[in-house]
Amino acid sequence: MVKDLSQSKWHGVPRQEIPWFPTVNAEACIGCELCFVTCGREVYEIEQQADGRHVKAVAERPYNCMVGCSTCSMVCPTQAISFPGRDVVWEIEKRYKIFGTVRKEAAAKRGKDASEPAPAEPTAVTRLPVKIAGLFGEKRFLVKLEEFIAERPCDVEELQLTVPTLKGLYQGAPAYMTFRLTSTEQADVTGMVEELKALVAANDLVWVDEQGKL
Numbered sequence: 001m002v003k004d005l006s007q008s009k010w011h012g013v014p015r016q017e018i019p020w021f022p023t024v025n026a027e028a029c030i031g032c033e034l035c036f037v038t039c040g041r042e043v044y045e046i047e048q049q050a051d052g053r054h055v056k057a058v059a060e061r062p063y064n065c066m067v068g069c070s071t072c073s074m075v076c077p078t079q080a081i082s083f084p085g086r087d088v089v090w091e092i093e094k095r096y097k098i099f100g101t102v103r104k105e106a107a108a109k110r111g112k113d114a115s116e117p118a119p120a121e122p123t124a125v126t127r128l129p130v131k132i133a134g135l136f137g138e139k140r141f142l143v144k145l146e147e148f149i150a151e152r153p154c155d156v157e158e159l160q161l162t163v164p165t166l167k168g169l170y171q172g173a174p175a176y177m178t179f180r181l182t183s184t185e186q187a188d189v190t191g192m193v194e195e196l197k198a199l200v201a202a203n204d205l206v207w208v209d210e211q212g213k214l
């Protein structure tokens, strides 16, 4: 079920009093869907266009947007997403004098952290789903991935490359690579994940986490 945060509050301020949300320029949007998979707060929907062949992103639930976040605009390949200036947020902070509320929230957070039981010993992860976004062809990333697993006790299974739209690909939109990183010796793959993340970053690709965030 899609969450609706429009009635929520931001440090005591009704969310709908704060005009912070993304605006999509439909002319510039190429429908790559990266904003849709990136946003963890279900702000976006992807709409089919009248021609039945193209899709565009729309900010369907603008007040779900986290005040001050602009991640989706950072990753949009065509700069189709815009936000108001930061002064909008600063103005709200001043007008509503939010810092009394913030201090109470900080104290509550510290109290909660102190009363939380120590985390349990992590269990070994032998199979980890991985999702990466970016331009794979130019980087010969598949070759580098082969070299990566050849040097470590791991393998890659069920690898898939997804291209959002063929036209988008020609225009430089990112594709997605998904696979499972598996251990070949029942060893924990957690350490190898950090090395794999470094390889992804070194190739200007983007690691998408389990919640779809970048």
Ligand code: SF4
Pocket (backbone or CB within 6 Å): 024, 028, 029, 030, 031, 032, 033, 034, 035, 036, 056, 057, 075, 076, 077, 078, 079, 080, 081
């Ligand atoms: S990331 Fe940008 S181009 Fe891609 S669907 Fe979203 S708005 Fe459109």
Ligand code: SF4
Pocket (backbone or CB within 6 Å): 022, 038, 039, 040, 041, 042, 043, 044, 064, 065, 066, 069, 070, 071, 072, 073
């Ligand atoms: S700024 Fe962040 S919370 Fe808001 S729509 Fe973009 S990704 Fe989602």
